[in-house]
Amino acid sequence: MxxxxxxxxxxxxxxxxxxxxxxxxxxxxxxxxxxxxxxxxxxxxxxxxxxxxxxxxxxxxxxxxxxxxxxxxxxxxxxxxxxxxxxxxxxxxxxxxxxxxxxxxxxxxxxxxxxxxxxxxxxxxxxxxxxxxxxAIPILRPLRESLAGDRVRRVLGIVNGTTNFILDKMDTSGAGFTEALEEAQALGYAEADPTADVEGFDAAAKAAILASLAFHTRVVATDVHREGISEVSAADVASARQMGSVVKLLAICDLVEGPDGPAVSARVHPAMIPRSHPLASVREAYNAVFVESDAAGQLMFYGPGAGGxxxxxxxxxxxxxxxxxxxxDVRGVGESTYADLGVLPMGATTTRYHVAIDVEDKAGVLAAVAQEFAKQDVSIQTVRQQGRGEDAQLVVVSHRATDEALSATVAALREMSEVREVTSVMRVEGDSE
Incomplete structure (x- = not known):
C-alpha cells in the first residue's frame, strides 16, 4: 500500500x-x-x-x-x-x-x-x-453506471422524508396537515421553517438530478413542475383510502414522446397511488425510488433518505x-448529456385526476358534469356519489389525458351553476391505466 x-x-x-x-x-x-x-x-x-x-x-x-x-x-x-x-x-x-x-x-x-x-x-x-x-440509498450510481447500458423509461420516487412522514401520519391517524406537521417538527423530522420540504422545493431539486442522470439530459430545478402538500386535506387522504389508495408526494421523471420526438417530463406533486404499488408501503420518514427500464424491468431502491x-x-x-x-490517476464517470432532450411542459404531460365536487342533489347533474369532461376530450373512468341533499358529492376519476385538458375541465366545473364547490383535485399515479 x-x-x-x-x-x-x-x-x-x-x-x-x-x-x-x-x-x-x-x-x-x-x-x-x-x-x-x-x-x-x-x-x-x-x-x-x-x-x-x-x-x-x-x-x-x-x-x-x-x-x-x-x-x-x-x-x-x-x-x-x-x-x-x-x-x-x-x-x-x-x-x-x-x-x-x-x-x-x-x-x-x-x-x-x-x-x-x-x-x-x-x-x-x-x-x-x-x-x-x-x-444512504444507492440510487445515483446505479443510474450513472449500473444502468448505463439500458434505456430508463421512468423514475418514480418518494425522495423527501419529511413529507412522507406527514402524509403517513395523516393516513394512519386521520390527522390534518397542520397536526401532522407539528408532530414531525416535535420529532425533528421537519425544520422550524418547513417550506423547502412541504412545498416540494427539496424534492424538485432531487427530481432534476434523477432526470438528468436517467435520460442523459441536463435538467435543472426550474424545469421541474412543483406542487407541495400543504393543501392536502384529511378528506383527500380519506378519499384515497376509500379507493384503496394512499397519498404520497412523488417525484416523477418520464421519458415521453413529445410533439418533436422523445422528451423528458419531470414533476413533483402529491398523488394517489394504489396500496398494491411498492411505493405505497414506504412509511414514516423513509425514501424509495422505483425505476423502470427496457432490459432490467422494474427496480426499487429503499432505505433511510436523510439524517446525519x-x-x-x-x-x-x-x-x-x-x-x-x-x-x-484516473477519473470516474462524468456528466452525460448526449441525448439533450427537451423538457415537456406540465400542460402537455398526460396524467389522471381525482376530483371531488359538491353538487346540488337533483336530476341531470351527473350528466352535466360528464358533459364538461367530454368537452375537453377527457373520459371518465369511475364516478360515485356520496351523501344526499346538501351533503351530495360526486367523486370522479378520469382516464389519462393531458394536464392542460384536465385543468381546463376543473376550471369549467367551478363555473357550473350545479356545482357548489370543487373541494379536491389530486392526480392519480402508479397503476396500469
Whole structure:
C-alpha cells in the first residue's frame, strides 16, 4: 500500500459533517485497506469555532478559513454545507486547485450543475454526489453506471422524508396537515421553517438530478413542475383510502414522446397511488425510488433518505471511490448529456385526476358534469356519489389525458351553476391505466 495519505478537507460540520468525521476516525483502518492508502482528514471548515457539535473534532482541524483550506493542495474536498453560496465558489476553487470533490448539495447541483461539471472536466478531477439524493440509498450510481447500458423509461420516487412522514401520519391517524406537521417538527423530522420540504422545493431539486442522470439530459430545478402538500386535506387522504389508495408526494421523471420526438417530463406533486404499488408501503420518514427500464424491468431502491449517519454513509462511499481514482490517476464517470432532450411542459404531460365536487342533489347533474369532461376530450373512468341533499358529492376519476385538458375541465366545473364547490383535485399515479 502507498505510504502517502489521501488528504481530505471537509466543508461543514453539522449533522452530516459530524458523522463524516466520526466515520473517518472509527473506520480509518478499513478505509485505508479499501482505498489503498491512509485517508487523512486535514481540516474542517466551519462558520463558528465555538459551536456545539455532535462529535468531537480533533484539536487543530477546525478553521473558519474555508477558502484557504480548499486551496491548500488537498486531494479531496467534501462539501456538506449546502446552499448555493459559498458552496459553489468553494467547489470551483477546490477543482481549480486540483482536488476531487464529493458533495451532498442537491440545491446547487440542480441549479448550476453544468458549471460544476465543466470545472471538473477542465481540471480532470472527479465530482461525485451520491449523497445529494435519498440519503444512504444507492440510487445515483446505479443510474450513472449500473444502468448505463439500458434505456430508463421512468423514475418514480418518494425522495423527501419529511413529507412522507406527514402524509403517513395523516393516513394512519386521520390527522390534518397542520397536526401532522407539528408532530414531525416535535420529532425533528421537519425544520422550524418547513417550506423547502412541504412545498416540494427539496424534492424538485432531487427530481432534476434523477432526470438528468436517467435520460442523459441536463435538467435543472426550474424545469421541474412543483406542487407541495400543504393543501392536502384529511378528506383527500380519506378519499384515497376509500379507493384503496394512499397519498404520497412523488417525484416523477418520464421519458415521453413529445410533439418533436422523445422528451423528458419531470414533476413533483402529491398523488394517489394504489396500496398494491411498492411505493405505497414506504412509511414514516423513509425514501424509495422505483425505476423502470427496457432490459432490467422494474427496480426499487429503499432505505433511510436523510439524517446525519445515513447521508454520511453515502458521502464515505463516494470518498472511497474518488480516493482510489486519485491513487490510480484516473477519473470516474462524468456528466452525460448526449441525448439533450427537451423538457415537456406540465400542460402537455398526460396524467389522471381525482376530483371531488359538491353538487346540488337533483336530476341531470351527473350528466352535466360528464358533459364538461367530454368537452375537453377527457373520459371518465369511475364516478360515485356520496351523501344526499346538501351533503351530495360526486367523486370522479378520469382516464389519462393531458394536464392542460384536465385543468381546463376543473376550471369549467367551478363555473357550473350545479356545482357548489370543487373541494379536491389530486392526480392519480402508479397503476396500469
Amino acid at each position: 502507498s505510504a502517502t495519505p489521501v488528504r481530505v478537507a471537509l466543508l461543514g460540520c453539522g449533522s452530516v459533517g459530524s458523522q463524516v468525521v466520526r466515520l473517518l476516525r472509527e473506520q480509518s483502518a478499513d478505509l485505508e485497506a479499501r482505498v489503498g492508502a491512509p485517508v487523512e482528514l486535514v481540516g474542517v471548515a466551519v462558520r463558528r469555532l465555538d459551536a456545539r457539535r455532535e462529535v468531537e473534532v480533533p484539536e487543530g482541524l477546525l478553521t473558519t478559513d474555508a477558502a484557504g483550506l480548499v486551496a491548500s493542495g488537498v486531494d479531496v474536498v467534501v462539501e456538506v454545507i449546502g446552499g448555493i453560496e459559498p458552496a459553489r465558489s468553494l467547489i470551483l476553487s477546490a477543482l481549480e486547485h486540483g482536488a476531487s470533490v464529493v458533495t451532498a448539495n442537491k440545491a446547487l447541483l440542480a441549479e448550476d450543475g453544468a458549471t460544476l461539471f465543466a470545472a471538473a472536466d477542465k481540471a480532470g478531477r472527479d465530482l461525485y454526489f451520491e449523497a445529494s439524493v435519498a440519503g 449517519s445515513p447521508t454520511a454513509s453515502a458521502v464515505l462511499g463516494d470518498l472511497v471511490t474518488v480516493a482510489r481514482n486519485r491513487l490510480q
